[in-house]
Amino acid sequence: MADANDVGNVAEPVFIEGRSMVILYGSETGNGEEIATELGKMAERLHFQTVVDEMDSFKLTDLLRASMAVFVTSTTGQGDMPKNTLKFWKSLRRERLNHTNCLGAVKFTIFGLGDSSYPKFNWAARKLRARLLQLGASEAFKAGEADERHDNGIDSIYLPWQQEFRAALLANYPLPEDIQPIPDDVQLPPKYLLRLAPTMTARDQPSNDQEASSLTEEERRFFATKSLSAALTHVDRPRSKAEQVHDVDPPRRKADFPAHIARSDGNWEQKNGRQADLLDRDNVIKDHPEKYLLQKAHHTAKSLPPPDLIPIPNSSVALVIRNERVTPEDHWQDVRHISLLADVRPGFPRCLAGATITIYPKNYPEDVQTLIDLMGWNGTADKPLAWGYASEPSALRAHVGYPRPRRLHVDQDRDTTLRDLLTHNLDITAIPKRNFIRELAFFTDDVREQERLRELAAYGNEQEFYDYTSRPRRTIIELLQDFPRVRIPWNRALDLFPIIRGRLFSVCNGAESVPPRATAVEVEILVALVEYKTIIRKPRQGLASRYLKHLPENTHIRVSFNSSDSLPETDKVTAQRPLIAVATGTGIAPIRALIQDRSAFADQGPTLLFFGCRNRRADFYFHDEWDMRGNIEVHAAFSRDPVKPSEARDLDPYGEDELWPSRQDRQKTPPKVEKPSFATTGLHVYDYDKGKNYVQHHIRKHAQRVGELMRQDPIIAVCGTGGRMSVSVRNALFDAMILSGVVKTREEAQKFLSDPQRCLYWQETW
Numbered sequence: 001m002a003d004a005n006d007v008g009n010v011a012e013p014v015f016i017e018g019r020s021m022v023i024l025y026g027s028e029t030g031n032g033e034e035i036a037t038e039l040g041k042m043a044e045r046l047h048f049q050t051v052v053d054e055m056d057s058f059k060l061t062d063l064l065r066a067s068m069a070v071f072v073t074s075t076t077g078q079g080d081m082p083k084n085t086l087k088f089w090k091s092l093r094r095e096r097l098n099h100t101n102c103l104g105a106v107k108f109t110i111f112g113l114g115d116s117s118y119p120k121f122n123w124a125a126r127k128l129r130a131r132l133l134q135l136g137a138s139e140a141f142k143a144g145e146a147d148e149r150h151d152n153g154i155d156s157i158y159l160p161w162q163q164e165f166r167a168a169l170l171a172n173y174p175l176p177e178d179i180q181p182i183p184d185d186v187q188l189p190p191k192y193l194l195r196l197a198p199t200m201t202a203r204d205q206p207s208n209d210q211e212a213s214s215l216t217e218e219e220r221r222f223f224a225t226k227s228l229s230a231a232l233t234h235v236d237r238p239r240s241k242a243e244q245v246h247d248v249d250p251p252r253r254k255a256d257f258p259a260h261i262a263r264s265d266g267n268w269e270q271k272n273g274r275q276a277d278l279l280d281r282d283n284v285i286k287d288h289p290e291k292y293l294l295q296k297a298h299h300t301a302k303s304l305p306p307p308d309l310i311p312i313p314n315s316s317v318a319l320v321i322r323n324e325r326v327t328p329e330d331h332w333q334d335v336r337h338i339s340l341l342a343d344v345r346p347g348f349p350r351c352l353a354g355a356t357i358t359i360y361p362k363n364y365p366e367d368v369q370t371l372i373d374l375m376g377w378n379g380t381a382d383k384p385l386a387w388g389y390a391s392e393p394s395a396l397r398a399h400v401g402y403p404r405p406r407r408l409h410v411d412q413d414r415d416t417t418l419r420d421l422l423t424h425n426l427d428i429t430a431i432p433k434r435n436f437i438r439e440l441a442f443f444t445d446d447v448r449e450q451e452r453l454r455e456l457a458a459y460g461n462e463q464e465f466y467d468y469t470s471r472p473r474r475t476i477i478e479l480l481q482d483f484p485r486v487r488i489p490w491n492r493a494l495d496l497f498p499i500i501r502g503r504l505f506s507v508c509n510g511a512e513s514v515p516p517r518a519t520a521v522e523v524e525i526l527v528a529l530v531e532y533k534t535i536i537r538k539p540r541q542g543l544a545s546r547y548l549k550h551l552p553e554n555t556h557i558r559v560s561f562n563s564s565d566s567l568p569e570t571d572k573v574t575a576q577r578p579l580i581a582v583a584t585g586t587g588i589a590p591i592r593a594l595i596q597d598r599s600a601f602a603d604q605g606p607t608l609l610f611f612g613c614r615n616r617r618a619d620f621y622f623h624d625e626w627d628m629r630g631n632i633e634v635h636a637a638f639s640r641d642p643v644k645p646s647e648a649r650d651l652d653p654y655g656e657d658e659l660w661p662s663r664q665d666r667q668k669t670p671p672k673v674e675k676p677s678f679a680t681t682g683l684h685v686y687d688y689d690k691g692k693n694y695v696q697h698h699i700r701k702h703a704q705r706v707g708e709l710m711r712q713d714p715i716i717a718v719c720g721t722g723g724r725m726s727v728s729v730r731n732a733l734f735d736a737m738i739l740s741g742v743v744k745t746r747e748e749a750q751k752f753l754s755d756p757q758r759c760l761y762w763q764e765t766w
């Protein structure tokens, strides 16, 4: 059994003068951070002294200390920089830097993450790149721009880009002849290590000089770590015999899913006579709720996550006052309307429309125990721990400072155990990322498992990686069950597991319900819980969904608020602008907030709401509220309700009936020349989902009304599940503008929607 203090067979990068790299990321949901981490490991294997950190943790002048800077940033909002780049971005944009060539010595490259369904695709990376060049930095390697809309998502662009970048680094920074890159099957040193804290707890902290002088060196360092956020401790105390006997090697486990035989040749299904664990058909859960919905779980206070709250900077505590299911019990999806009573404190949004609330979920005791059992951590799980850097930091790291692991928030006033970390901090039910899978190969003694893990994470296996991880939403715990010989030493937990991120939800109520000068206000969210069984009947629940589903009323939870940067505050003037709102599903949340915010003003402009959902009966959220408001026109598209014959024609606006009005004409005209007239007008003929009942059909049907409001400087809000919906809606808006004569061509329509002088286009899709 591996000793918990043993970090295994590792190879340190060799120190080579003039070979260092900073990799700075901007990331909202973690994709950019993951890529930065992966690039960091790639650079370390090429013997670069490497620092990977968020942009805001970095001073501009420190860029000059590294031989190369790599920027990785996603785009958020409406072409905006992620929050953890704003400080850095501000310092980069200072006017006094203009024309100074101050970054003349900086060599850089940049990798952007974006989604081409947004009008400002990858704008953050483009803006950053332009400014770096303007300040004299030279682009050492071509920029990359990933698009989440690609078949294999970000990887489609990222992986080939990474391979080319690696080759360019080797060519431009050749290694001395006697030094080879560190191969992928040799472990790099960990960054952080956990260690057992001395037996004395924080509550026993010495109260006077005499007590303090009696502390051992170990204890002294432990207290220093607890009180200083960036203190370093090193793993230097071998575990006592008594500690070692606790970690009895658990019996070797049997895989629930023999992952190592599911090879890329796709024969797994044949060999096993059943389908692999894939959700491989669209709507499989929605169409067969009886098969794939989870059984109701009964929980007691003990089986729920503990109520204790860890301190999180800039957060506040809110009281859950309502947690109600709003969809019928027999509907496939459990959607919750949750109300919280939140303190109005500095930083609370002045306007709730467009604001988001971050909720910090926790893991369930059962999952935590499952992982502890799997890894054989029972002997240490409830002992106080400290954390520290695993080895002496590089000169570059020593200069720029030693941060805590990002987002690691622990209560400094009490002992933190491994079980606490697994409950509050480590995302043990996340979908495993490539880095994680790659690292696991170092913690199994089974050669087949090692091979299989490396194969899954290998370049060229993106489809298989996706099929194994994201597609069935496999969790880290399930991955570990599939590879029963993997044993992660407990002291590596902080280094290997991702840290839980707060989950963002759009606020769904507006100022109407916020009394002036209130000290606490009710904030509402509408949450579609992610939960179902897969084809092989494995339960799947998102971390936040599971947490929220059983969150009892009268519980205190930790939350933080963010105002919208891109939606202007609703005031007398903005409230008068017409609102063209398009929402699908829970995308109605921010739009309801906006409508309520506008209602606080007597003289508000008209609202045209296009809402799409599956059934009138099941998920037409807040429908009873719209009737009460005088100036809202609602056009709803129920995609799964039967279509009335009288409406059928509207759903196929470019169908044969419309193009060839009489049957006779149709018979005369050969089908090959279909739709010629529309192709010449610039209408987006082919984008409509024939026979479906979606919001885009209704936009086109009400083209004249859309056009009328377009002429009055409208606010256009598009919210809901992203990708195809937002693209189709945009095309339908182009068509409506052409049909109503607002513009003549698609290009003009495109310009119109991006012109802040003529409309405000706000998209919030996920």
Ligand SMILES: Cc1cc2nc3c(=O)[nH]c(=O)nc-3n(C[C@H](O)[C@H](O)[C@H](O)COP(=O)(O)O)c2cc1C
Binding pocket: 026, 027, 028, 029, 030, 031, 032, 033, 073, 074, 075, 076, 077, 078, 079, 080, 082, 113, 114, 115, 116, 118, 119, 120, 121, 122, 123, 148, 154, 764, 765, 766
């Ligand atoms: C609320 C929201 C707004 C977004 N806005 C844009 C945008 O304006 N342009 C773009 O190219 N991508 C946009 N995206 C897509 C993200 O850049 C993309 O999902 C990326 O992978 C996120 O990476 P991260 O996890 O590192 O933040 C947006 C995503 C969300 C959730």
